[in-house]
Amino acid sequence: MLCPCTNLKFKALASGSKGNCAIVLCGNTNFIIDAGISYLTLKRNLEENNLDLSTFSCLLITHSHSDHIKGLASIIKHTKLKVLIPEKMYQELKEIIPIDRIIFIQDKNKLRDIEIDLIHTSHDTACSVGYIITYNQKSLVYITDTGYINRKYLKKMEKKEIYFIESNHDEEMLMNGPYPPFLKQRVISDRGHLSNKTTASYLEQLVGSNTKYIFLAHISEKNNTEELAYNTTNEKLKGKDIKLLIAHQHESSPLIEV
DSSP: OOOOOSSEEEEEEEOSTTOOEEEEEETTEEEEEOOOSOHHHHHHHHHHTTOOGGGEEEEEOSOOSHHHHTTHHHHHHHOOOEEEEOGGGHHHHTTTSOGGGEEEOOSEEEETTEEEEEEEOOOSSSOOEEEEEEETTEEEEEEOSOSOOOHHHHHHHTTOSEEEEEOOBOHHHHHTSSSOHHHHHHHHSTTSOOBHHHHHHHHHHHOOTTOOEEEEEOOOSSSOOHHHHHHHHHHHTTTOOOEEEEOOSSSOOOOEEO
């Protein structure tokens, strides 16, 4: 088992349209973000990193689309994890999560010695959120599946140590690609996904001298490439001492800590 410490640790297990899941380790409190992979896949991945599901306290959900919750029923069945969601998300998940396994969260929350602040995102579902997770004065910003970021959150998101943010599509690839017109419009709309250029522009505003890691996430297999996503953000952040990483669909990231 990994020993508890005073650092914030993060690992992306899967990121993309086929499934999303990540873990956050904060001292004696470990939790999972999204359940887009099965219980067995999650268990195996944790064991490969000398972690046990029994050491995890809870599960945060960003929204109810299947690539973020398709493993939720199996994880609930095989664990005692509590699921933390905004009350507005409950109607979409009530057939999956027993009410006694839910903890409703507000815009600002305290979980032991961890602060969890919600960022309300803009996606084509009744409720979608991102998170700012802070432990021992170190923070992770976790944003995925949104057409834009409301400017009222940008100040709160500035100068954090870790950013996990979607860089979903290249606009030219999307418009010239195989998607039908209605689906292209969905992706580029205010309730769709962030493009490489938009994400790079946000990051240029947000990062600070204490920023150590950026993960580019939820990269489209048909409307983007990892190289395009990386190069677009890297160009904006040229000269900054930041580790820029790609969150993959079928390969977990390194376990990083700040």
